[in-house]
Amino acid sequence: MRSMLPALLMTSMASIPAMAAVAHNDPYIWLEEFSSPKAMAWVKSHNNKxxxxxxxxxRYKTLYQEALAIGSAKDRIPMPSFLQGEIYNFWKDSDHLRGIWRKTSLEEYRNATPHWQTVLDIDALGKAEGKSWVLHGIDCFQPDQRLCLISLSDGGEDAAEIREFDLTTKQFVKDGFHLPRGKHRVTWEDKDHLLIATDWTKDDLTESGYPFIVKRLARGQSLDQAQEIYRGNKNDGGYGVTPTTLRDGQNNALTVIERPLDTFHHQSFVLTKTGIKQLPIPDKASLVELVAGRVILSLDESWQNGSTLFSAGSIVSIDLDALLQSPDQLKARLVWQPTAKEAFNGLTSTKNRLLLSILDNVQGRAIAFTPTANNQWTAETLPLPDKLAIELGSSDSQSDRAFIEVSGFVTPSTLYLADTAQDKIESVKALPPQFDASKDVVEQLEATSTDGTKIPYFVVHRKNIKYDGTTPTLMTAYGGFQVSNTPYYSASIGKLWLEKGGAFVLANIRGGGEFGPAWHEAGLGTKRQIIYDDFASVAKDLIARKITSPRHLGIQGGSNGGLLMGVEMTQHPELWKAVVIQVPLLDMLRISKIAAGASWQGEYGDVNQDPKVRAFWERLSPYHNLKQGVKYPEPFIFTTTKDDRVGPQHARKFAARMEEMKLPFYYYENTEGGHGSGADLKQTARTQALTMTYLYRKLL
Structure with missing residues (x-):
């Protein structure tokens, strides 16, 4: 180990002058002061223009009215959650822009127009307290399901205030648990204790701005009285140390603490009677559920467990009692293993069963698993429609019922209620068509990337399309963080784009999780160019098929997808006529200095410590690769001031660099909204209308 120190120190020291040079030569560092008067004056000026x-x-007014009508429509499916034997729902419409939390019975919910009782009105709460509250989360203690932790964000940012709420009284608990604004990680240990990771002092955050110390807070204690139970490291990567309590339908419980090493690798610890114990499992394995006394693990890398090798992408289980008795000697059993075209997509549990959502060539399927003797499992595929997206909804820990949503690009969502104990599944809600899809068809096609890999993509277009390259086409992808993009029903895309004759393309490029961990890992760090090649290859395939042409082809993406848009614009300006860059990452050399950027080094690499990573992003970073004299498409750059995850700084600096080069662009920064399109329905509708107006101006 000692022999490695000089080399490590040289790498570290060598990176400091380079970073200093970047900062010194960057004329737009002042735009990183996201709320300074000078920066906000710049934002106001460019917004107005x-x-x-x-x-x-x-076209704008009509597009805005259509977008607002879609967002506030009364005939949307009120997505349900099981709680206290009733159905709860969080709802936004034109009368409740920030939303109301409400409840009804299951039988009443089956009706076309259920009678709802308001539990918490976020609009009224914000008005009474003079805050721009946005609901960020609800966590109710199991099994009582009476006391809940309510997370409230001011303006939509990730940081939130947490308050305890009583479902019986419909009031915040007087002198109950309360955490001031922060990026908290909280779980119920029991009714009277919380496990909390937060910024206990100003120094108790990682370089990414996330907590690394877990403490136990008892009811009635002040935060400074909380007792430390676990400490990570200030240099930890990822999203912060996270405590979680898993509970099953029999009220067995397991407290888990994850300590992130980077974006995707973490150590897993469990709380036992003799203290915190680290589990001997891979760093890319997660404890995700507890079902009938079995701990469920999701594997994002292979695991040699004794004489058994479990492949990456598999789901396995471990007996809870055995784990607690001997946490250093684990014996796992296989629950599910993917084939070459399959990938794990999501899971949930009921009282006695595990429900799994998987992808089969990017098509959805749901499977119910029942535990049997000797920690074995039996599987039953649920009878749901084929070739559509399947998303698991709320499940009931007091029965074997769960809601499942099924939808497709031109297939409105249908909500099913599955009762796996009765082998019964029924449709309980169906979304009426939100746009006329009678003239459209969905195809799944393939493009060949630069390394010969086949890249699947979906295209939705008119049945009678003319293959002459004139169809206005909007193409999107994400390509990162093992996020899978599957077919989905979007009323706004359908009404504002497809219904007016446009085509829509969703590309399943590498970096995502559509084909499991390997599909993601193919584009990690300095291998990332293949992700961008995949996207460009899909575009070239569309053009070769004469579905569209560069004159009529636009692209759109947000966050990591915004980085994708920035790279595609700078690498292939000849392929696009319109580029929508939303809440993006664009300055990849100062990413660790902006908002939570340091937490994503597992995805992008560390430009501060690794010369190869730095050299890679010097060639690709969109902010640094705009060139004078190149004819770029005129982009629409969108961000929000309240985005404390990616930060508005990337978008601002990219726009400023374009302005310096006298390159045309559109810029819009919403002053609220967090890492999204708006804090309420009107803000979201405005963003959608501005975007679509831009696309029509460019692509028709």
Whole structure:
């Protein structure tokens, strides 16, 4: 180990002058001061210039009205959650822009127009307290399901205030648990104790801005009285140390603490009678559920467990009692293993069963697993429609019922209620068509990337399309963090784009999870160019098929997808006429200095410590690779001031660099909204209308 120190120190020291040079040569560092008067004056000026042009377009008003009508429509499916034997739902409409939390009975929920009782009104709460509250989460203690932790964000940012709420009284608990604004990680240990990771002092955060110390807080204690039970390291990567309590339908419990090493690797610890114990499992394995006394693990890398090798992407189980008795000697059993075209997509549990959502060539399937003797499992595929997206909804820990949503690009969502104990599944809600899809068809096609790999993609277009390259086409992808993009029903895309004759393309490029961990790992770090090649290859395939052409092809993506858009714009300006860059990452050399950017080094690599990573992003970072004299498409750059995850700084600096080069662009920064399109329905509708107006101006 000692022999490695000089080399490590040299790498570290060598990176400091380079980073200093970047900062010194960057004329737009001042735009990183996201709320300074100078920066906000710049934002206001550019907002006014862009919105005045777009909102004066004759199409804008209609697009805004359509987007708002879609977002506030009364006939949407009220997505349900099982709680206290009733059905709860969080709902937004034109009368409740920030939303109401409400409840009804299951029988009443089956009706076309259920009678709802309001539990918590977020609009009224914000008005009474003079805050721009956005509901960020609800966590109710099991099995009582009476006391809940309510997370409230001011303006939509990731940081939130947490308060204890009583479902019986419909009031916040007087002198109950309360955490001030922060990026908290909280779980119920029992009714009177919370396990909390937060910024206990200003120094108790990682370089990414996330907590690394877990403490136990008893009811009635002040935060400074909480007792430390676990400490990670200030240099930890990822999203912060996270405590979680898993419970099953028999009220067995297991407290888990994850300590992130980077974005995807973490150590797993469990709380036993003799203290915190680390589990001997891979760093890319997660304890995700507890079912009938079995601990469920999701494997994102292979695991040699004794004489058994479990492949990456598999789901396995371990007996809870055995784990607690001998946490250093685990014996796992296989629950599910993917084939070459399959991938794990999500899971949940009921009182006695595990429900799994998988992808089969990017098509959805749901499987119910029942535990049997000797920690074995039996499987039954649920009878749901084929070739559609399947998303698991709320499940009931007091029965074997669960809601499942099924939808497709031109197939409105249907909500099913599955009772796996009775082998019964029924449709309980169906979304009426939100746009006319009678003239459209969905195809799944393949493009060949630069290394010969086949890249699947979906295209939705008119049945009578003319293959002459004139169809206005909007293409999107994400390509990162093992996030899978599957077919989905979007009323806004359908009404505002497809219904008016446009085509829509969803590319399943590498970096995502559509084909399991290997599909993601193919584009990690300095291998990332293949992700961008995949996307460009799909575009070239569309053009070769004469579905569209560069004159009529636009692309859109947000967050990591915004980085994708920035790279595609700078690498292939000849392929696109329109580029929508939303809440993006664009300055990849200062990413660790902006918002939570340091937490994603597992995905992008560390430009501060690894010369190869730095050299890679010097060639690809969109902010640094805009060039004078190149004819780029005129992009629409969108961000939000309240985005404390990625930060508005990337978008601002990219726009400023374009302005310096006298390159045209549209820029819009919403002053609220967090890492999204808006904090309420009107803000979201405005963002959608501005975006679509831009696309029509460019692609028709």
């Amino acid at each position: 862009s919105t005045s042009l777009l909102e004066l377009d004759s």
